[in-house]
Structure formats: C-alpha cells, structure tokens
Amino acid sequence: DTAVSQTPKYLVTQMGNDKSIKCEQNLGHDTMYWYKQDSKKFLKIMFSYNNKELIINETVPNRFSPKSPDKAHLNLHINSLELGDSAVYFCASSRFDRRGEEGYTFGSGTRLTVV
C-alpha cells in the first residue's frame, strides 16, 4: 500500500563510513526527489530525477551521489559521512497531468545520525 517507501527508517553510523538510503515509489510517477531536513527543521531539496535523468542538483557535496536505476527507484549513497550529515532525509515523487496536478508525495523519512 505504501506509496513512497524509504529504507532504512533509522541509520546510526560512525564518521567516515559510507552508507546508502533506498527509495521506491509505486505511484507511477516520473520524477523523484531527495530532500534534507536538518536539526533546525529546515527542509531543502538536494536532488531530483526525471525518468532516470538528473534534473536538479542543489550544491550538494559530491560525497552525496544519487542513483536512479529506473523510474520507480532513487537511492542516495553518502561517502565519508560527517557529523553535519546528521538529518532526516525525505524521498518524494511527483507527476504532472493535463490539469497540472502533481500528486507530490513524500516518504516517511530516514533519520541519519552520524556519531
């Protein structure tokens, strides 16, 4: 039933490690996104992919590498994790139809803690 699902929900790891967060949507949407919500609760876009093509890259360090194997999946790999990477990461997807409706849908988030 879940529309946009992320795994894992919680991730605790040490500085310097490499980790991945996976996202899948079953809505048939053609655009997927990664957003980051920091400790001050500001929610900012990181990346978006449309039909597996990178569309938006918002000045994110190149330690972050998104990968979209197909339209339904957008994974986020993070190398050499730093304390400042601790945040909640949200995956989202959207589509556009003739009425301009989007169906923008967010996942439930992955809480990453770097120690």
Added chain:
Amino acid sequence: DAKTTQPPSMDCAEGRAANLPCNHSTISGNEYVYWYRQIHSQGPQYIIHGLKNNETNEMASLIITEDRKSSTLILPHATLRDTAVYYCIVRPTLRGGSEKLVFGKGTKLTVNP
C-alpha cells in the same frame, strides 16, 4: 529562499476553524499557492493549491485575495490530529519536467482539547 511569510505559531481549539495566513506579496502571475503540512516525524503532506480562485477539498479551503498577495488556509473543524507545521509555498506548475518545493519556516499549529 522562500517567497512566503507565515506566523511562526498559532493555537486553535478543537472543533473550531483554524485560519492560517500567508503573505506572498511578490507572487508572479504564473505562480500557484500550495499548502503542505508536516505532522511530527512524518513526511510533508499535500493539502491544497490554487491560482486565483478559492479552492476547497476534503481537507481544507484556500482563500486567495483578489490581488493574490496573500492567502488563508482554513481547516473548518480542527482536530487534535491537525496539529502540525503548515507550509505555504508559491511556485509555478509546469507540464512535464520537475519542480522543487522551497519550504520556509511554516506555521506550527497546535490544536488544543
């Protein structure tokens, strides 16, 4: 940067209408007003959007002023489950491609029993 201004917090009694204001004085002609909310520890949830006409759906009503420089989200009968941070966002709706959402600080609505 967000193009909207919202009060940081509001309170509402359960069962009463919650009216959440938003100022967007620099809105462009092709930009829509969107409202999302984020319940604690969950992802943002779409509520409603509009261009210039008032809109209503099963969740809320959206009232946009004639000059489009401000709007009000109305939750007609607030419940405790409506306690959340509400975000007002202005952006164009494009056919095809992708569009990012630029979130401001939002309004923390607390519904009290």
